Amino acid sequence: MVLPGVVGFKLTGKLQDGVTTTDLALTLTQMLRKHGVVGKFIEFHGEGVGSIPLPARATIANMTPEYGATMGFFPVDQVGLDYLRLIGRSDETVSMIEAYLRANKMFVDCNEPQTGPVYSSDLELDLTTVEPSVAGPKRPHDRVPLKEMKSDWHACLGNEVGFKGYAVPKEQHNKIVKFDYHGQPAEITHGSVVLAAVCSSTNSSNPSVMIGAGLVAKKACELGLEVKPWVKTSLAPGSLVVTKYLEHSGLQEYLNHQGFHLVGYGCTTCIGNSGDLDKSLSDAIVDNDVAVVAVLSGNRNYEGRVHPLTRANYLASPPFVVAYALAGTVDIDFENEPIGIGKDGKEVYFKDVWPTNEEIEQVIKSNVLPKMFVDTYGSITEGNDAWNNLVVPKETLYPWDPKSTYIHKPAYLENITMTPPGPPSVKDAYCLLSLGDNITTDHISPSGVIKPGTPAAKYLLERGVKPENFTTYGSRRANDEIVVRGAFANIRIVNKLLEGEVGPKTIHVPTGEKHYVFDAAMKYKSEGHDMVILADDEYGAGSSRDSAAKGPLLLGVKAVIAKGFERIHRSNLVGMGIIPLRFKVGEDADSLNLSGHERFTIDLPGKITEIRAGQDVTVTTQNGKSFTCTLSINTQVELEYFNHGGILPYLIRKLA
Numbered sequence: 001m002v003l004p005g006v007v008g009f010k011l012t013g014k015l016q017d018g019v020t021t022t023d024l025a026l027t028l029t030q031m032l033r034k035h036g037v038v039g040k041f042i043e044f045h046g047e048g049v050g051s052i053p054l055p056a057r058a059t060i061a062n063m064t065p066e067y068g069a070t071m072g073f074f075p076v077d078q079v080g081l082d083y084l085r086l087i088g089r090s091d092e093t094v095s096m097i098e099a100y101l102r103a104n105k106m107f108v109d110c111n112e113p114q115t116g117p118v119y120s121s122d123l124e125l126d127l128t129t130v131e132p133s134v135a136g137p138k139r140p141h142d143r144v145p146l147k148e149m150k151s152d153w154h155a156c157l158g159n160e161v162g163f164k165g166y167a168v169p170k171e172q173h174n175k176i177v178k179f180d181y182h183g184q185p186a187e188i189t190h191g192s193v194v195l196a197a198v199c200s201s202t203n204s205s206n207p208s209v210m211i212g213a214g215l216v217a218k219k220a221c222e223l224g225l226e227v228k229p230w231v232k233t234s235l236a237p238g239s240l241v242v243t244k245y246l247e248h249s250g251l252q253e254y255l256n257h258q259g260f261h262l263v264g265y266g267c268t269t270c271i272g273n274s275g276d277l278d279k280s281l282s283d284a285i286v287d288n289d290v291a292v293v294a295v296l297s298g299n300r301n302y303e304g305r306v307h308p309l310t311r312a313n314y315l316a317s318p319p320f321v322v323a324y325a326l327a328g329t330v331d332i333d334f335e336n337e338p339i340g341i342g343k344d345g346k347e348v349y350f351k352d353v354w355p356t357n358e359e360i361e362q363v364i365k366s367n368v369l370p371k372m373f374v375d376t377y378g379s380i381t382e383g384n385d386a387w388n389n390l391v392v393p394k395e396t397l398y399p400w401d402p403k404s405t406y407i408h409k410p411a412y413l414e415n416i417t418m419t420p421p422g423p424p425s426v427k428d429a430y431c432l433l434s435l436g437d438n439i440t441t442d443h444i445s446p447s448g449v450i451k452p453g454t455p456a457a458k459y460l461l462e463r464g465v466k467p468e469n470f471t472t473y474g475s476r477r478a479n480d481e482i483v484v485r486g487a488f489a490n491i492r493i494v495n496k497l498l499e500g501e502v503g504p505k506t507i508h509v510p511t512g513e514k515h516y517v518f519d520a521a522m523k524y525k526s527e528g529h530d531m532v533i534l535a536d537d538e539y540g541a542g543s544s545r546d547s548a549a550k551g552p553l554l555l556g557v558k559a560v561i562a563k564g565f566e567r568i569h570r571s572n573l574v575g576m577g578i579i580p581l582r583f584k585v586g587e588d589a590d591s592l593n594l595s596g597h598e599r600f601t602i603d604l605p606g607k608i609t610e611i612r613a614g615q616d617v618t619v620t621t622q623n624g625k626s627f628t629c630t631l632s633i634n635t636q637v638e639l640e641y642f643n644h645g646g647i648l649p650y651l652i653r654k655l656a
Contacts, residue, residue, distance in 0.1 A: 035123060044060070054080055055208070075108035137312035197268065216323055444490075539563075553576040563589075598621040
């Protein structure tokens, strides 16, 4: 393996009252992404670590894919031992763990001066400077301080289309769209919150922010404030224990009153599973081209992921999710503008519903109890009726159901020979897509809703699936036929070959015809042509997803030539037998005047013994242009996978 650089991140001070651990996580994400930590380890240290509860540390560590590192970790200290006791570990077990850590010099006392480690690079944050924040509208590292949210939103409306822009003419920024919601008058504007979700990915096993959300709901109820009925709200914790302490504290009742009912545990809104908005609301959004908003407590808000109709998606702590649902808009200055009208026509402000840290701690102490963890973990293997009554086939091999549209026997593992195919050749390949910076795995392999009219929808219709049962690309990722049709099917992807048009289509270069990416790729394959992809920096950013490499493989893509790769996606490309090539420093497709209409030949040796990890590779085009790239294969093990055409063929040959 390639030894990683280790970034030492020193934390000092303590979070101020009213600042949540989510605010800290978003601040750290912004700092680390700016610092550049792809492929590195992040070690948090310093006296400030001791003031951060263990669930908050988990929140920060769980944002690792969003800041791009290999891992982010905290030392084990007294806080870690106290958490083990909270969740029901015996004193004997905890004492044994502490003794082991101390004997191996791995236990840390954050109150003592730390000496020893010398890091590859250093960062530092005074926790007292962290302020309430959200992140968006399209990326998790685009942090916005709460006090700047209103001005930032209007800037986004006016900016040209991009990660921070929608190109809405200034005279339309405040337009009001009225509609009828089941017989009652309703209205939305640019910035209206139509979807608010406390979801499981980052925060929702963290008692401080979950209790905080319940207290916001409680205070709002007592003041007579309610979420508008057309705002779709949901609560999907990451642990059954959350339900126990919300119910024990009585806060679940207030969350229910505001529409935040329990919808399940695990991935929901964050991965596009929130379902349709009410038709009257959907029609108002589409017919009037309104830039509406989703606010969610997840860690991923990439374009097209959360909901096809929410062009803006902001990450926020669970209490902020409830607060923005109550306000009904992100176009608000929480400090100076009321979030609504409560009892007796009185204006209610943000400060009126926001709990103090002391209030939150009091509820936690009396309601988050060790017995809840012991009871939940103790019965977890008992399952439930739906799980326990599943019929388990007796066959040794999986009995493939040819009618299933969820699990499909993949054809690409059929007829594998014992002899590895060797490195792929790429000659006169066409460019399938030419992409910009920060193309995420959600752009490459979307997890959101399957829209009617798309190749994936056509496939399902042909097999008798009704549109209301299409569900999402994420839920059908075990079907390779959906994976290939979902590759680059993100509704917000920007392909330079389309010259400004947004969406999952491309140009078939020989004819100039515009097709869905899947249809264009199948046309190239039927004609016997190789394909490559051009991209700029941070290609494959975001959460790890093997389908983001499998989809391009199934399309027939032989190589990706990019300015830079996110670590896991680069590894996954190699694991699928796709050539990852990196432009030389200072060069990219634009500086080399590559339009994407060229044909590309990659001068890669045909024998794996002649290839070295990280070697220079020459790429030439049919018009005589030539440039040198770096082969982004890092180790001999990766070369072995590459020689076999991917990691699965490699494993199958080893097993055989």
